Amino acid sequence: MYLTSDTSVRHILIVEDSAFEQRMLVDLLSELPYRVSVAFNGEDGYREAIAQQPDLILLDVRMPSMDGFTCCRLLKANPLTQSIPIIFLSGADAMEDRVKGLSVGAADFVTKPFTPGALAARIHTHLLRNRS
Numbered sequence: 001m002y003l004t005s006d007t008s009v010r011h012i013l014i015v016e017d018s019a020f021e022q023r024m025l026v027d028l029l030s031e032l033p034y035r036v037s038v039a040f041n042g043e044d045g046y047r048e049a050i051a052q053q054p055d056l057i058l059l060d061v062r063m064p065s066m067d068g069f070t071c072c073r074l075l076k077a078n079p080l081t082q083s084i085p086i087i088f089l090s091g092a093d094a095m096e097d098r099v100k101g102l103s104v105g106a107a108d109f110v111t112k113p114f115t116p117g118a119l120a121a122r123i124h125t126h127l128l129r130n131r132s
Contacts, residue, residue, distance in 0.1 A: 011035045012034050012054055013036075016038070016058070022040075050081060060090065076104065086106045087122060089110050097109075108122055
């Protein structure tokens with residue numbers, strides 16, 4: 001579907017507490033030319049992002065131990081991770097959540113349910129914009 005023009009495989013970190021949604025995202029991304037890793041909450045996602053330096057992060061908003069907004073703020077405040085594009089994925093469709101997500105530094109905000117093709121296109125676009 002979306003082939004990158006460079007030879008490196010881009011790495012995407014999924015931070016999602018729902019095992020079902022996590023599996024769905026992994027299955028979707030496994031059909032594309034990406035390497036995928038996962039974390040089950042914001043705290044683990046923050047640590048994994050620092051350790052692995054992914055090319056993009058898909059971040060749920062509502063999670064135990066650390067929500068997505070806090071995780072995003074921490075990632076954007078850290079020089080090691082501040083340039084990584086973050087796409088929020090949320091079941092909340094409130095405009096306040098969208099505005100808050102973008103104001104804490106996210107590149108995009110996608111509400112659930114989403115269509116796989118639209119999410120794949122957004123991922124591809126943000127990876128192209130952030131190409132090093």
